[in-house]
Amino acid sequence: MPEKPCIRLEHVTKRFGKKTVVEDVSLDVHKGEIFGLLGPSGAGKTTIVKMIAGIDEATSGTIHVLNKKMPDLHVMERIGFMAQSDALYGELTAFENLQFFASIYGLKGKKQRERIDDVMNLVNLTDDMKKPVHQYSGGMKRRLSLAISLLHEPEVLLLDEPTVGIDPVLRQAIWEELERIRQNGTTIVVTTHVMDEAEKCQRLAMIRDGRLIAVGSPDELKKETNSETIEQAFLYFGGAR
Numbered sequence: 001m002p003e004k005p006c007i008r009l010e011h012v013t014k015r016f017g018k019k020t021v022v023e024d025v026s027l028d029v030h031k032g033e034i035f036g037l038l039g040p041s042g043a044g045k046t047t048i049v050k051m052i053a054g055i056d057e058a059t060s061g062t063i064h065v066l067n068k069k070m071p072d073l074h075v076m077e078r079i080g081f082m083a084q085s086d087a088l089y090g091e092l093t094a095f096e097n098l099q100f101f102a103s104i105y106g107l108k109g110k111k112q113r114e115r116i117d118d119v120m121n122l123v124n125l126t127d128d129m130k131k132p133v134h135q136y137s138g139g140m141k142r143r144l145s146l147a148i149s150l151l152h153e154p155e156v157l158l159l160d161e162p163t164v165g166i167d168p169v170l171r172q173a174i175w176e177e178l179e180r181i182r183q184n185g186t187t188i189v190v191t192t193h194v195m196d197e198a199e200k201c202q203r204l205a206m207i208r209d210g211r212l213i214a215v216g217s218p219d220e221l222k223k224e225t226n227s228e229t230i231e232q233a234f235l236y237f238g239g240a241r
């Protein structure tokens with residue numbers, strides 16, 4: 001029997017007042033895949049990720065994560081979420097920020113120190129660990145936020161534009177790490193509007209004006225539209241409806 005999807009959205013709609021920002025979106029994310037949400041600014045990607053994370057509730061429709069209807073506090077503990085705006089304490093050092101979030105996740109003592117060292121090494125911030133975060137650049141804050149989302153080795157990782165403001169070399173290193181994490185069984189949902197990042201996902205959902213316009217692997221989406229690039233495929237799907 002096929003495994004149940006790790007994340008399932010069924011007819012999800014989100015309205016803010018009279019404005020519909022996500023409309024009737026249904027999709028499945030399988031365990032152990034990097035699933036990309038691709039779309040222009042304002043398409044509704046962040047809203048979808050927040051609803052999956054259980055931070056925001058759908059106006060109608062249902063979302064299941066790890067077989068539980070969201071929002072669910074127990075499942076939220078098994079999710080790592082990296083928001084677009086960094087939720088960091090500026091007056092504390094990076095190390096103190098990590099300690100704070102590690103203790104929320106129940107990581108203590110030697111294990112806590114090990115995880116902090118691992119994630120900071122990964123995002124290349126080991127030498128800046130003792131700096132107060134208000135002295136960090138925008139890109140450094142992004143990297144620290146990513147490190148925090150990885151601290152407790154979550155089963156599901158939700159990343160909202162994780163590589164904005166990050167230089168190409170580090171961006172590549174982060175994608176390599178995401179691939180490694182995926183191979184260890186973590187399910188990753190990542191929003192992006194960068195086409196070459198979309199190519200690195202196992203499957204993609206293309207979103208425009210709150211609607212799902214296509215879902216498939218990068219190759220499938222290109223083949224289906226006779227396109228050479230994901231960008232061309234996106235334009236095709238966007239224009240065809």
Ligand SMILES: Nc1ncnc2c1ncn2[C@@H]1O[C@H](COP(=O)(O)OP(=O)(O)OP(=O)(O)O)[C@@H](O)[C@H]1O
Binds near residue numbers: 039
């Ligand atoms: N709390 C809110 N109240 C009212 N409108 C909102 C709220 N949050 C988001 N929106 C609107 O919903 C739409 C989708 O926003 P969302 O942030 O989900 O898009 P996005 O695809 O993530 O864009 P970006 O790539 O710029 O982050 C936008 O028009 C935005 O103005």
